[in-house]
Amino acid sequence: MNKQGTVIWLTGLSGAGKTTIARALSQRLEAAGLLVETLDGDEVRENLSRGLGFSKPDRDTNVNRIGYVAKLLARHGVTVIVPVIAPYRDTRSDVRRLVENDGSEFVEVFVRCDLQTLIERDVKGLYKKALAGEVKNFTGVSDPYEEPLAPDVLVDTFAETVEQSAAKIFAKLEALGLFTPTASPRNPFAVSEVAPAR
Ligand SMILES: Nc1ncnc2c1ncn2[C@@H]1O[C@H](COP(=O)(O)OP(=O)(O)O)[C@@H](O)[C@H]1O
Ligand SMILES: [Mg+2]
Numbered sequence: 001m002n003k004q005g006t007v008i009w010l011t012g013l014s015g016a017g018k019t020t021i022a023r024a025l026s027q028r029l030e031a032a033g034l035l036v037e038t039l040d041g042d043e044v045r046e047n048l049s050r051g052l053g054f055s056k057p058d059r060d061t062n063v064n065r066i067g068y069v070a071k072l073l074a075r076h077g078v079t080v081i082v083p084v085i086a087p088y089r090d091t092r093s094d095v096r097r098l099v100e101n102d103g104s105e106f107v108e109v110f111v112r113c114d115l116q117t118l119i120e121r122d123v124k125g126l127y128k129k130a131l132a133g134e135v136k137n138f139t140g141v142s143d144p145y146e147e148p149l150a151p152d153v154l155v156d157t158f159a160e161t162v163e164q165s166a167a168k169i170f171a172k173l174e175a176l177g178l179f180t181p182t183a184s185p186r187n188p189f190a191v192s193e194v195a196p197a198r
Helices: 018-031 041-046 056-075 089-101 115-121 126-131 162-175
Strands: 006-011 036-038 079-083 105-112 153-156
Touching: 006 018, 006 056, 006 089, 006 162, 018 036, 018 041, 018 079, 018 105, 018 162, 041 056, 056 079, 056 089, 089 105, 105 162, 115 126, 153 162
Parallel strands: 006 079, 006 105, 036 079, 105 153
Antiparallel strands: none
């Protein structure tokens, strides 16, 4: 049985909805019996990447570290959700290569939202500070964000609900065969239609 898993990378600006959609998606995937882990940007920066800043080299190190851990988890059949900005195109494609060369799937999801809406939402109050120059190197305001040119899934959080966005990603994973029993292991503890061993 092929035990390789999937890395679902949710890239997009701060406040676009990456964490929120990751939670909704995680619930759906767990309900479908998959083993799921989420490597959230804010949490990773408190742990795995504590001390790193927001220069390009530091951002690249952060993204590469997350990609490495995601690859290891996926190798064992885990579905890894990564709601992390990852602003640079070349770094995202490096991580895709790392995961794919290891035999797992990589799904890039562009969580898109226009800047005006983000400034209005300003969930963490960071846009206000960034626009006032109080927060430096803020992605989309005073630091680059390179939009995916050909994401595997595009979700528009200005126009969609969280559930609609999560459903779009779920549908893509279904199309990739993630839920066929031979493509990915099921959680042995989940109550599902797991066939008896013999
Ligand atoms: N369609 C949508 N999808 C995701 N989040 C949305 C949507 N509409 C509004 N929101 C809100 O936008 C905010 C997104 O915050 P968050 O998920 O933390 O963003 P990020 O992780 O990308 O920084 C949340 O307060 C969420 O409730
Ligand atoms: Mg987040």
